[in-house]
Amino acid sequence: MNPTCARRSFLHTSLLAGAALAAPRHLLASTPAAKPSFPVADYHVHLSPQLSIEQAVNLGKERQVQIGILEHPGPGYKIQNDADLQQYIDGLRPYPVRIGLQPVYAGWSKNFSKTILDQLDYVLMDALTLPRPEGGWLAIWQIDTMVDDAEEFMTGYTKFIEQVLTTEPIDVFGWPTFLPVPIARQYKQLWTRHRIDHIIDLVRARKIAIEINEVAHVPDENFIVAAKHAGLKFTFGTDARNQNAAHFYYCYQMAQKCRLTEADMFVPKRK
Numbered sequence: 039m040n041p042t043c044a045r046r047s048f049l050h051t052s053l054l055a056g057a058a059l060a061a062p063r064h065l066l067a068s069t070p071a072a073k074p075s076f077p078v079a080d081y082h083v084h085l086s087p088q089l090s091i092e093q094a095v096n097l098g099k100e101r102q103v104q105i106g107i108l109e110h111p112g113p114g115y116k117i118q119n120d121a122d123l124q125q126y127i128d129g130l131r132p133y134p135v136r137i138g139l140q141p142v143y144a145g146w147s148k149n150f151s152k153t154i155l156d157q158l159d160y161v162l163m164d165a166l167t168l169p170r171p172e173g174g175w176l177a178i179w180q181i182d183t184m185v186d187d188a189e190e191f192m193t194g195y196t197k198f199i200e201q202v203l204t205t206e207p208i209d210v211f212g213w214p215t216f217l218p219v220p221i222a223r224q225y226k227q228l229w230t231r232h233r234i235d236h237i238i239d240l241v242r243a244r245k246i247a248i249e250i251n252e253v254a255h256v257p258d259e260n261f262i263v264a265a266k267h268a269g270l271k272f273t274f275g276t277d278a279r280n281q282n283a284a285h286f287y288y289c290y291q292m293a294q295k296c297r298l299t300e301a302d303m304f305v306p307k308r309k
């Protein structure tokens with residue numbers, strides 16, 4: 039299945055499940071948090087047949103949210119080489135949006151020239167597509183992901199996160215601390231203090247920002263507070279390809295609970 043479609047269908051089917059998994063009862067009962075007083079951006083918007091660039095820009099205006107567009111590079115996607123990437127960047131430049139890439143496969147940047155990559159405003163990458171020891175990839179956002187041994191999974195996952203955070207040219211770490219469905223309820227237990235601190239150290243060493251992901255409700259409040267204390271910066275992202283772009287609930291709630299201020303937010307420079 040085309041990975042983009044697959045992720046979209048996962049998002050649809052798991053929205054309710056995800057909310058129930060991640061949001062404690064008292065959060066579900068409370069009133070939605072207000073929009074923060076600082077300038078807000080959604081740096082995780084994908085264009086699609088349901089969302090043209092004009093529609094994305096209009097939603098941003100309506101909701102007073104800066105928009106950042108992402109596209110996936112690499113096999114199976116539209117952007118495969120320098121010419122594709124240049125066309126993508128040039129096509130979006132006339133619009134008041136930030137222009138980013140969301141690579142999926144480790145090692146992706148070898149297929150592009152540095153001079154063209156430098157024209158991007160930012161790169162956001164998640165660590166959800168793990169290389170399998172026997173070859174191929176394991177996409178842990180898929181709802182049918184199997185996990186036989188949670189600890190063993192965490193060891194391999196942490197290793198891959200380490201690889202992404204130390205070797206990939208990225209500005210934002212997307213979907214941080216997301217866990218596949220079979221172990222999602224063990225979030226608090228599996229993300230130990232030690233594992234959280236390790237990720238925070240890696241991110242801080244390269245000044246990478248942390249995405250607060252609206253659709254997956256990650257990372258949790260505990261992680262965000264620890265990251266804030268470590269001086270890390272954050273972005274908000276809906277990962278939307280439709281009218282949900284620039285529509286925030288979890289991100290605003292976390293901003294309020296973790297007392298995020300304008301100084302805590304990462305703003306990629308428009309090039």
Ligand SMILES: [Zn+2]
Pocket residue numbers: 082084108140277
């Ligand atoms: Zn995305």
